[in-house]
Amino acid sequence: MMVFCLDFGNSQLKYAWVEADRIVDFGILNQVNFGSIIQICQNKHIDSIILSSVIDVPSELIFALKDLAPLHQLSSTSLTHVNYAQYDKLTLGVDRLAIAEGAQISYPTSNHLSICLGTCITYNWIEDGYFKGGAISPGLMMRTKSMHDYTAHLPLISPQMDFPLLGQSTTSNLLAGTMSGILLEVQGYIAELRKLDPHVVIILCGGDAPYFTSQLNGWDIQFDPDLIWKGLAGLARLN
Numbered sequence: 163m164m165v166f167c168l169d170f171g172n173s174q175l176k177y178a179w180v181e182a183d184r185i186v187d188f189g190i191l192n193q194v195n196f197g198s199i200i201q202i203c204q205n206k207h208i209d210s211i212i213l214s215s216v217i218d219v220p221s222e223l224i225f226a227l228k229d230l231a232p233l234h235q236l237s238s239t240s241l242t243h244v245n246y247a248q249y250d251k252l253t254l255g256v257d258r259l260a261i262a263e264g265a266q267i268s269y270p271t272s273n274h275l276s277i278c279l280g281t282c283i284t285y286n287w288i289e290d291g292y293f294k295g296g297a298i299s300p301g302l303m304m305r306t307k308s309m310h311d312y313t314a315h316l317p318l319i320s321p322q323m324d325f326p327l328l329g330q331s332t333t334s335n336l337l338a339g340t341m342s343g344i345l346l347e348v349q350g351y352i353a354e355l356r357k358l359d360p361h362v363v364i365i366l367c368g369g370d371a372p373y374f375t376s377q378l379n380g381w382d383i384q385f386d387p388d389l390i391w392k393g394l395a396g397l398a399r400l401n
């Protein structure tokens with residue numbers, strides 16, 4: 163059963179081919195149109211398609227996808243393993259719903275906090291299978307770009323794997339405040355949540371996660387870049 167998974171985020175349009183829970187292939191689309199999708203579907207057998215989008219998708223693209231294979235467009239009415247009786251599911255981004263699902267499928271008997279470092283940083287906390295709460299904060303690129311855009315003279319910095327806690331120049335101050343700021347935020351959330359539940363499983367994913375994994379060594383954190391694909395494949399089976 164080959165599932166074509168699409169994850170349209172605010173920065174990148176991602177896809178993956180998932181067969182029997184194995185990610186066969188993945189990549190990034192150039193544009194939100196059928197032309198860029200059909201290119202990657204050449205010679206591929208598709209049993210079903212699942213689409214998670216937090217951006218607007220043209221209705222022509224939805225119709226075209228439906229012509230290709232049975233399509234499930236993820237929404238707040240989709241069936242889920244995670245229980246939303248204690249959360250306002252209608253307001254939750256579908257990417258977060260898919261990530262929470264991936265975490266629940268991966269750690270069905272544990273409480274977990276999934277942290278996605280994407281355009282925004284999102285935190286999803288699940289206890290006893292219930293979505294209990296979360297948080298949204300600005301992502302890495304949003305932080306660097308907004309400091310440049312909202313000031314007269316601050317330069318636009320590029321993220322780096324090595325970053326200081328404090329800097330000795332404007333550029334290194336920006337790097338410290340952005341990168342160490344995110345690291346300290348993430349560590350702060352983990353530390354606070356572990357006070358409530360020392361056994362909570364922490365899972366990190368999203369495009370910017372690789373910048374922080376080595377700094378989080380020793381924090382007993384799972385890094386899973388495929389978390390959303392696991393969630394989407396599971397949701398495709400359920401819906």
Ligand SMILES: Nc1ncnc2c1ncn2[C@@H]1O[C@H](COP(=O)(O)OP(=O)(O)O)[C@@H](O)[C@H]1O
Pocket residue numbers: 170171172173174175279280281282301302303304368369370
């Ligand atoms: N080509 C790119 N375009 C935009 N963001 C990129 C690109 N390559 C890497 N990134 C990084 O990926 C982050 C977004 O991660 P991702 O998980 O793809 O986000 P989203 O799901 O919100 O689209 C950005 O903050 C940025 O630092």
Ligand SMILES: CC(C)(COP(=O)(O)O)[C@@H](O)C(=O)NCCC(=O)O
Pocket residue numbers: 171172173216253254255256257258280281282283284298301
């Ligand atoms: C918070 C988000 C913007 C994150 O999107 P992303 O960073 O993955 O592009 C997205 O999940 C969204 O639009 N959420 C709706 C609000 C909510 O989740 O409460």
